[in-house]
Amino acid sequence: MAQEYNNEGRLPIHEASFRNYDVVVERILANLCSKDGNKDNDDDRLRADDENDERTDRLHQARIQEMLDATTYDYFRLTPILAATVGNARRTIECLINHGAKVTCRDGENRSMAAIAILKQNVELLLYFSQASYANELDIWNTLMTMFTSKNSDESTAAGRILEQLTSPKYIKLAWVYLMNLHPIERTFQVLIQTVNNTHHRNEQLLTSCLIILYNLLSIDTNIRIIFNQTDENARALVKMRKTNDILTLLFSQIVCEFCDDTRAIQAFVHHQLIGDIQVLLDNDTMNIPKTQACLYFDILGKIARCKQDFQILIQKSSATKRTILEQAIELLGTFDRRLTTSILHFIRELCLQNEHHQQICADNRQLIAHLLTALNSPYRDVQRSSVDTLQMFVTQSTTSQQTILDQGGAEQLLILLNKATLPKLRISIICTLWSLTLNEPPRRQSMAYSIGVMALVEFLNLKVSDQLYVVLDAISELLRRIPTEAENIPVIFGRRHCIPPIVRLLSADSEQRILFKCLFCIQQLCLLPTFRPCRANQTIFQKANGINQLLTLIRRSNKEKLLQAKAITTIAYAVFDHKENKDILTKETVRQLFKRIASLLNASEDIVQIEAGAGLVTFICNDEYHYNLYSEELSLDLEHFRPLLTSENIIIRCNAAFQMIIVIRLINETAAAEWIGRALLILFRVIGDPRIDDEDKLLPTDIIGRLAHIPTGFGIHKHSGICEAIIASDGLDHLISLLNSSNALLHGSAALTIDCLIRHSPEGQRRLLKQCRVEALCLDVLRTYVCGPSVLRTRIDELYSSIHNKQVQFPPIRPARQRRKLFDFIINPLKMSSNDRKALPKVRPSRWGHPLIFVAAAIGLAGSSAVFYAQIRARQKARNLFLQAAFYQEALELTHGYKPITDRLVEPIEPLQIDTTSKFNILSSLGAQVSSNLA
Structure with a gap:
């Protein structure tokens, strides 16, 4: 019976091998030497005699080999070991091999064991063969690649499925050592191109396998991008392939998105109309597109837009469908999906990058602005930040965009979000966006800096990104321009919030020049308040932070940057202004060196350098006699230095030159x-x-x-x-x-x-x-x-x-009541006061200048024509008979208006201004009338 075929043309050993009955196979092979071939219990003695018989043994082996080579009488022509391969019968395969079965046998279609395992898509059996001692005889991996590139649809599909599994994370560690030398990437692109170009037979299964293999290899072999860029046919195949189902579309999107990290790949895709292809995919049932696919589409478009400004224009003008891609994106924002919203906003930012026209298009789209402002209130931080970054992109270069967002209340919503946000990256993005919304208008910059607040700005002084750091410093300098009041002194608040040490550290770092200039300007504002009032607390903090030494180092380090040198010298002058401890840090030799640098900078060709150096000079000497005398001994100036500066068209230069x-x-x-x-x-x-x-x-x-x-x-x-x-x-x-x-x-x-x-x-x-x-x-x-x-x-x-406002104010008495009453009576009507009362009033000590009223004119340098002045005095005496009582002038003035006596403040007058006699007469007449009306 062991040698009898059944109706299907198979021997019992074929059936047992297929079903993995290894024990049955063993018995079949062992019983081949018995007489009838089907008795299980022979006499032990007879069996021993047969085994000892050499002739019987050779006959037995011949029968076993004949059985192992026996094939089925069907189409497949399978040997027992091939049948075991079909049935994934590993134990039976080992049993047959132990009895001498040949692993090189082939079926009726000339397929080997490896080919059969591949056709059965049995990856476990294939890996089992690869680790066996007979693996080289099977030639597994070459067989796999040959079948993968075969024109036979079944073979290539099966091999594709095997490669798909072998490149997956589950098997890649075992299989990659065998696959890496067989050029799987090139073979996969070859099969992909063949499949796409085969318009007669569309093998979607093979196409899917190719895409999965490529997707798996993207994370395995870094050479895949280089190989992809070797020919445009690879990009063409991906773009032209039919996306007939969601799986193909998803795989296509993921692979293209990965390849778009390379500029050459992007150019190839754009050349083969990828933008229009994606536009068509987005237009097909837009609101029902799977969210993951839509995200990938916009990720691809974002990478394309970032690559080249011409591609931004192509995306915006793409006409594959009636709706533009931007309109499709805005419609999808209505889904309010977290990931999709983030992807779309990222795409819009890339579309508007350094493109004012696109920024304006987006800013004019009220539906988009409404979505962005709504996203500011999203519970997800990434959506909030993406919305903030997108708004910032709109307002970076376009003033019209800024105005549009302001009109729709964008600034107010951003300020609300700033107060709620806790993530540093989100907060700094909000600050940068708010600062972009100021339109560079000073009043708006001032109010925006105040709205952001001191704490929010000081928080980000340690940023590493120069653009963001510059925005923070710019906002701080703008806020420091606020005029101090009793209720609010911004420079003092910044000093208390530890703002100065981080700024000093920026001076020592390799910062950009614009950062250094802004730091120096902030230090000047912190140390010296408007009208040259020193902020001694901040000056002390600056000195303790080693700021003066850092400035001296910066001056030595920036020999070629004249404006930076001048700015640093001026900053030192601000830091030591009217501050004894800070002045003591500067030795006499250091000051001399600074003055020499100032003298050199005053001769620079640029007006701004001359003005900045002059600012440092006058700040040093205007409040310090020692520095004044030192400069007068060492250096000198010429009037010709100021003539061109005083006639400059620049108001800042002209006014600074006048002050200096x-x-x-x-x-x-x-x-x-x-x-x-x-x-x-x-x-x-x-x-x-x-x-x-x-x-x-x-x-x-x-x-x-x-x-x-x-x-x-x-x-x-x-x-x-x-x-x-x-x-x-x-x-x-x-x-x-x-x-x-x-x-x-x-x-x-x-x-x-x-x-x-x-x-x-x-x-x-x-x-x-x-x-x-x-x-x-x-x-x-x-x-x-x-x-x-x-x-x-x-x-x-x-x-x-x-x-x-009808409010009563109580002032403390400054004179005894009786004396104060007499003085007021005299001022109201001097004729009513008796001579005894007049004698009781205090008198002013005569000055070496004579009559006290002369001091008014002498103090302004206009007393050159005393005859005219006394003529005016006589006219006022006749009119009111008041100037006869000159001894009571200052006392009455002090009592009625709280003024200090003029004689206590008089100093030597400056030289008279060069004005004509008529003008001098008019000024003196007006002055006399004003004084007289005061006393009246």
Whole structure:
């Protein structure tokens, strides 16, 4: 029976082998030597005799070999070992091989055991063969690749399935050592191209296997991208393949997305119309596209757009469907899917990268802006950040885009998100976007910096990204421009929030030049407040952070950068201004070296370098007699240095040159000082009084006048007391008062500080100011905000404010009640006071200058024509009979208005300004009338 075929043409050994009955196979082979071939229990003696018989043994082996070589009488012509291979019968295969079965046998179609295992897609059996001792005889891997590239559909499909499994993470470690030398990537692309080009028979299964193999190999062999770029046919095959089901489409998207990391691959894909292909895929039932596929589409488009600006235009103008890709993307944003929203917004950012036209298209799309603003309220941080980054992309270069987003409330929503967000990356993205929305308009920059706040800005001073760091420093410098008040002093707040040490560290790092300039500017603002008022707390912090030494190192390091040197020297001058401990750090030799550098920079060809160097010089010497004398001994200046600067078209250069010349003019020419000071003041007031000049440009001259009024007097070049009186007597004060009505908060605040410095000790100036405040209440509100600290001016401002608003103010008595009443009676009507009462009043000690009223003119340098002045005095005496009581003038003035006696503040007058007699007469007449009205 063992040798009888059944109706299907198979022997029992074939059936047993196929079903993995290895014990049955053993018995079949063992019983081949028995007489009848089918008895199981023979006599032991007979069996022993047969085994000992050599002839019987050879016959037995021949019968076994004949059985092992026996084939089925069907189409397949299988031997027992081939049948076992078909049935995945590993034990039977080993049994047959042990009995001498040949592993090289083939079936009716000339297929080997390896080929049969491949056709059966039995990857486990194939790996089993590869580790067996007879693996070389089977030639497994060459057989696999031969079948994979075969034109026989069944063979290539089966081999593709095997390779698909072998390259998967489960088997790759075992199989890669065998596959790596067989060029699987090239073979796979070859099969892919053949399959795509075969229009008569579309083998989707083989196509799927090829895509899976490529996808698996992308993470295994880094050479796959190089091989892909060797010919355009590879890109063409991927683009032209039919995406008939979701699996093919998903695999296609993933593979193309990976290949698009390479520029050459992108160019090949674009050449073969990949953009239009994706547009068609997106247009087919847009809202029902699987989210993963849609994400991959937009990832691909984003990479293409980032590669080249021409590709951005191709994407936007692609006309494969009626709707543009951007319109399809905006429609898909309505799904509110987390990952899809992130992918689409990333694509839009790449589409608008450095493309103002596309930015404008997106910014004008109200539906897109609405989606972005909605995404700001998403519960997912990545969606929020992606929305912020997209908004930032719109407003980077397009002012129209900025205005569009502002009109739709984008800034307010970003500020709300900034207060809620906790992730640093999201917060800095919001800050950068908000700063881009300022449109570079100073008022908007100022309000935006204030809205962001000190804490949010200080938090990011340690950033490594230069663009973001520059935005933070720019916002800090803008916030530091705010005029300090009693309620809020921004520089002091920054100092307390540990802002200075990180900025100092940036000076020592290899930062970009724009970062260094911004750091130096911030340090100047932190150390010296408007009108040259030092912030000693910040100066001390800066010194303890080793800031001065860092600046000296920066100066030595930047020999070729003249502007940076000048800026650093000016920053040192700001840091040591009126600060004894900081000045002591600079040795005499160090100061001399700095002055020599300043002298060299003053001769530079660029105007901005000259002005910056001059700023450092005047800051050093305007408040320090030692530095002033040291500079006067070492170096000298020439008037010709200032002539071109004073006529510059740049307002900043012109005003700075005027200030510097006023400070150093006595070092140049003592005799012409008055004339040049007059010219400089005229330059400043022309800028302030010109309505055509923007308010932002008036900030500097206003602050310069405050500096001149704030600089102490008493030595060298600092004999400028007459400048304040000259400004008050002329229309300069009126120009400053008019600035109090400016809509620019910085300008009216700076004007208030300047006016405070200018008229703090001037009764006439205070009278004119308060007279104007009675007419314009807004001026009074500005003054109450910015005039800080106890002073006579602040007292009178509060008194006037209370009288206007019907509020009663109580002041402590400054004289006994009886004496105060007599003085007021005398001021109201001097004819009613008796001679005894007059004698009881205190008298003013006569001065070496004579009558106290002469000091008013002498203080402003206008007393050159004393005859005219006394003529005015006589006219006022006849009118009111008041000047006969000159001894009571100062006492009455002090009691009624709280002024200090003028004689206590007098210094030597400056030289008279060169004006004609008629103008001098008019000024003196006006001055006499104002003093008389005060006393009246």
